[in-house]
Amino acid sequence: MTTETAPPAKKEEEEKRESFFSLFLQNLWSANTVTVTILSIFLALVIGAVLIVVSDSQVLSYFSYFTSRPSDALNASWDLISQAYGDLFKGAIFDPAAVQAWFDGTGTWQAAFGPISETLTYAAPLVFTGLSVAIAFRGGLFNIGGQGQAVIGCITGGVVGFAVGLPVGLHLLVALIAGFLGGALWGFLPGLLKARTGAHEVITTIMLNYIATLFLSWLILQNGVRDPERTDAISKTIESSAQLPALPSPLRVHLGIVLAVVATAVVAWLLNKSPFGFELRAVGVNPPAAKTAGMSVAKTYTLLMVIAGGLAGLGGAVQVLGTADKLTAQVAGNIGFDGLLVALLGRNKPWGTLLAAILYGALRAGGNLMQVDAGVSLELVTVLQALIVIFIAAPALVKAIFQLRAARSARLGATMAKGW
Amino acid sequence: MANDHIDITVEPGEVHALLGENGAGKSTLMNQLYGLLQPDEGEILVDGEKKVFRSPRDAIAAGIGMVHQHFMLVPVFTVAENIALGAEEVRGGPLGFLDRRRNRRDVLETSKKYGLPVDPDALIENLPVGAQQRVEIVKALTRDVDLLILDEPTAVLTPQETDELLAVMRSLAESGKSIVFITHKLREVKAIADRITVIRRGRTVGTATPDTSEDELAALMVGRDVSLEVAKGPAEPGREVLKISGLIVEDDRGVRAVDAVDLTVRAGEVLGIAGVQGNGQTELVEAIMGLRPVRAGTIELEDDSLIGRSTKQVLRSGVGYVPEDRSLDGVVKDFSVAENLVLDMYDREPYGSAFRLNPKAIAVNAAERVEQFDIRVSSPQSAVGTLSGGNQQKVVVAREMSRPLRLFIASQPTRGVDVGSIEFIHKQIIHERDNGTAVLVVSSELDEVVGLADRIAVMYRGRVLAVVSPDTPREEIGLLMAGITGTQEAEDDQ
Numbered sequence: 001m002t003t004e005t006a007p008p009a010k011k012e013e014e015e016k017r018e019s020f021f022s023l024f025l026q027n028l029w030s031a032n033t034v035t036v037t038i039l040s041i042f043l044a045l046v047i048g049a050v051l052i053v054v055s056d057s058q059v060l061s062y063f064s065y066f067t068s069r070p071s072d073a074l075n076a077s078w079d080l081i082s083q084a085y086g087d088l089f090k091g092a093i094f095d096p097a098a099v100q101a102w103f104d105g106t107g108t109w110q111a112a113f114g115p116i117s118e119t120l121t122y123a124a125p126l127v128f129t130g131l132s133v134a135i136a137f138r139g140g141l142f143n144i145g146g147q148g149q150a151v152i153g154c155i156t157g158g159v160v161g162f163a164v165g166l167p168v169g170l171h172l173l174v175a176l177i178a179g180f181l182g183g184a185l186w187g188f189l190p191g192l193l194k195a196r197t198g199a200h201e202v203i204t205t206i207m208l209n210y211i212a213t214l215f216l217s218w219l220i221l222q223n224g225v226r227d228p229e230r231t232d233a234i235s236k237t238i239e240s241s242a243q244l245p246a247l248p249s250p251l252r253v254h255l256g257i258v259l260a261v262v263a264t265a266v267v268a269w270l271l272n273k274s275p276f277g278f279e280l281r282a283v284g285v286n287p288p289a290a291k292t293a294g295m296s297v298a299k300t301y302t303l304l305m306v307i308a309g310g311l312a313g314l315g316g317a318v319q320v321l322g323t324a325d326k327l328t329a330q331v332a333g334n335i336g337f338d339g340l341l342v343a344l345l346g347r348n349k350p351w352g353t354l355l356a357a358i359l360y361g362a363l364r365a366g367g368n369l370m371q372v373d374a375g376v377s378l379e380l381v382t383v384l385q386a387l388i389v390i391f392i393a394a395p396a397l398v399k400a401i402f403q404l405r406a407a408r409s410a411r412l413g414a415t416m417a418k419g420w
Numbered sequence: 421m422a423n424d425h426i427d428i429t430v431e432p433g434e435v436h437a438l439l440g441e442n443g444a445g446k447s448t449l450m451n452q453l454y455g456l457l458q459p460d461e462g463e464i465l466v467d468g469e470k471k472v473f474r475s476p477r478d479a480i481a482a483g484i485g486m487v488h489q490h491f492m493l494v495p496v497f498t499v500a501e502n503i504a505l506g507a508e509e510v511r512g513g514p515l516g517f518l519d520r521r522r523n524r525r526d527v528l529e530t531s532k533k534y535g536l537p538v539d540p541d542a543l544i545e546n547l548p549v550g551a552q553q554r555v556e557i558v559k560a561l562t563r564d565v566d567l568l569i570l571d572e573p574t575a576v577l578t579p580q581e582t583d584e585l586l587a588v589m590r591s592l593a594e595s596g597k598s599i600v601f602i603t604h605k606l607r608e609v610k611a612i613a614d615r616i617t618v619i620r621r622g623r624t625v626g627t628a629t630p631d632t633s634e635d636e637l638a639a640l641m642v643g644r645d646v647s648l649e650v651a652k653g654p655a656e657p658g659r660e661v662l663k664i665s666g667l668i669v670e671d672d673r674g675v676r677a678v679d680a681v682d683l684t685v686r687a688g689e690v691l692g693i694a695g696v697q698g699n700g701q702t703e704l705v706e707a708i709m710g711l712r713p714v715r716a717g718t719i720e721l722e723d724d725s726l727i728g729r730s731t732k733q734v735l736r737s738g739v740g741y742v743p744e745d746r747s748l749d750g751v752v753k754d755f756s757v758a759e760n761l762v763l764d765m766y767d768r769e770p771y772g773s774a775f776r777l778n779p780k781a782i783a784v785n786a787a788e789r790v791e792q793f794d795i796r797v798s799s800p801q802s803a804v805g806t807l808s809g810g811n812q813q814k815v816v817v818a819r820e821m822s823r824p825l826r827l828f829i830a831s832q833p834t835r836g837v838d839v840g841s842i843e844f845i846h847k848q849i850i851h852e853r854d855n856g857t858a859v860l861v862v863s864s865e866l867d868e869v870v871g872l873a874d875r876i877a878v879m880y881r882g883r884v885l886a887v888v889s890p891d892t893p894r895e896e897i898g899l900l901m902a903g904i905t906g907t908q909e910a911e912d913d914q
Contacts, residue, residue, distance in 0.1 A: 274776055274777065275767040275772045275774065275777055278777060282752050285752055286754075288748050288749045289748065289750060292731065292741070292750070293731075296730070
């Protein structure tokens with residue numbers, strides 16, 4: 001503290017202010033979860049930048065005469081990186097040119113909102129699968145089965161969407177409920193096995209993932225499901241009465257993101273404000289104490305997996321009823337497994353998971369533009385996502401790189417790793 | 421800071437008792453001496469020579485051995501293998517064979533030399549605790565130590581085994597070894613120690629000789645006058661509240677842990693269960709609480725059978741339960757004090773209903789209990805894990821006493837609890853008794869059982885050998901705890 005120069009009268013006050021300020025800085029630079037998360041994203045982008053340069057043969061060729069004219073290589077690298085990351089931003093949040101055109105009257109508002117619409121479209125199912133993993137983890141269960149539960153949700157939601165005739169409104173509601181119930185059943189099985197026999201949910205949910213995925217591949221080839229007018233493996237189209245209402249084309253964002261926010265609020269309430277949440281949190285951190293206090297650990301595990309499965313199933317249904325309109329073998333994409341990473345990034349907190357899902361959606365949406373415009377492969381986005389997760393799973397690494405002070409209260413254990 | 425400028429000198433051939441409450445810094449001090457922790461300041465002199473211990477290996481080389489409170493033995497290894505562990509004799513170069521025969525011979529030699537009988541071929545897991553401890557001592561002695569540190573060695577022993585250990589310590593001291601004896605039991609200190617150092621909050625607060633009175637020693641430990649006697653009036657036993665007959669319960673391995681037990685607890689009396697840990701007390705209590713299935717027999721709470729009831733139903737029928745393992749079964753450490761105080765009532769009015777919790781009622785309850793039970797905590801929202809053992813235990817006791825009770829069961833109610841909190845918790849238990857609750861206290865500390873109980877049931881190998889009055893001579897209860905009844909030896913059913 002260099003307050004010697006201050007007049008003695010003011011000294012005390014100044015010291016106090018400075019200590020408040022430095023305390024603020026200290027806290028900002030301490031290893032709390034927010035700081036670590038942001039720095040992890042930053043680190044991932046730095047490594048991503050190196051990969052962008054290394055994977056571009058044109059830019060790489062400038063490096064062959066780096067010693068004689070370093071500026072060529074550096075400029076080319078900088079141009080490529082800034083273009084790639086610029087595209088990532090423009091594709092995910094907004095493109096200044098399109099917004100300018102809209103204000104000038106030369107462009108449409110759809111073009112201005114296109115990027116954010118894409119981001120939210122990709123994010124919506126991830127919110128559900130992320131919440132599924134997060135709530136299970138808070139109850140001490142490691143739900144690897146989000147993928148299978150989402151696939152079953154796609155199937156039940158989708159089949160109700162094209163095979164059942166119901167009035168507008170009701171049809172959508174029933175299709176969503178079917179998606180929830182399908183996923184819930186797929187969560188109930190491992191939950192029951194865990195509660196009754198102690199079978200580890202990691203093993204059982206992984207196995208159920210295979211069953212669900214292969215069941216979907218088989219199902220779309222069956223008569224009554226398969227589209228008779230097509231030769232490839234694809235189902236009938238979901239009726240418009242069962243589709244999630246969306247903004248006018250070419251915008252793709254649909255009601256799913258609103259449902260995702262509602263689901264987040266419900267999960268947050270369930271965790272923190274309800275007796276069941278109290279039970280599941282107690283069972284999650286100390287099952288023997290929960291049992292001694294009269295809670296039923298078996299019942300909690302089963303019900304928890306039903307809810308977690310239902311959430312993932314809803315994610316699948318939202319994917320089918322909102323973004324895709326037919327069942328294909330790949331309809332669920334990777335939303336279940338991405339849900340694991342989203343939950344980790346969101347620290348297993350409901351609102352954190354929502355934000356993480358939006359970040360993942362943004363990376364995905366921006367990656368599309370990056371691939372088209374800057375010629376950087378979409379796989380780079382996957383690499384970025386993976387790097388972010390690695391840094392978050394190893395907070396000690398981030399702390400060491402940035403010399404962060406230990407936070408006073410934040411528990412920075414590798415949260416997910418402890419689950420095994 | 422766990423240790424704050426402590427000075428301690430141990431003479432050759434001396435039994436030096438280190439006395440202090442849990443958390444006073446005794447173990448921290450000894451872990452520095454054994455190389456497990458490094459001091460920030462100060463030095464260790466062995467025979468006048470300054471030493472730095474970076475690991476236990478250094479300490480052992482300097483002639484210091486330690487027997488830990490929790491034994492450091494591999495259960496599936498034999499005694500000889502355990503003793504060799506870390507100092508294996510190898511034949512034929514560094515990649516050679518273990519010299520088992522030589523190991524075995526070393527063990528027998530040491531065992532004979534110091535009069536500590538151990539069977540080198542027995543598996544550790546088959547040995548009783550007292551014998552395991554002997555193995556630990558032999559292990560230290562085979563390393564040729566001059567100073568032996570014993571960390572709370574009597575916590576797991578019967579009174580008879582304790583006497584044996586004290587005799588061994590005496591003979592070791594006579595053969596020139598120095599012994600540091602860490603404990604918080606005043607009786608043992610007075611019986612064996614040549615000198616006593618009392619530690620409180622990381623500082624040496626005094627040295628004493630064995631003729632100091634127990635009350636004076638306790639006052640030194642705690643820093644104020646404490647009453648070691650539990651003040652209570654005569655009990656006024658009423659109707660039978662808990663009635664157990666012919667109860668048979670199995671432990672986790674399927675071995676019969678409670679074997680045809682009959683017990684009754686009346687309203688307004690404390691029934692104490694004495695016994696060395698692991699003689700079926702845990703299983704008995706868990707069976708009452710619905711935490712463990714019952715093989716045969718009946719458990720009745722005022723004509724209501726408790727067999728087949730869930731733990732929640734048992735708790736709801738007016739039973740309060742303080743489990744023996746506080747950190748595992750008693751509290752959820754990540755939860756706040758307020759949440760822990762409603763851990764078994766969160767879904768009942770006024771704390772919550774089927775679908776929502778009432779944070780306001782939970783907070784009001786927390787404020788009241790913290791005040792009433794003198795729980796030292798900065799805020800009821802702090803995590804219980806940040807509290808001291810004594811305060812954590814007060815949280816459990818407060819929770820279990822905060823509803824109308826017919827039966828109160830406390831297992832090891834003051835284990836790992838400081839003397840000040842022990843006094844408080846004992847008072848609360850007697851207060852509950854005087855309100856007409858039937859109280860069942862299980863403790864492996866005989867002093868505690870004798871102090872609290874109006875009647876004492878002694879358990880040995882799953883059976884209640886006798887129900888005696890607390891005025892019975894301690895020796896007699898001690899013999900019962902070892903399975904020796906007045907008339908004949910207990911059947912030898914190994």
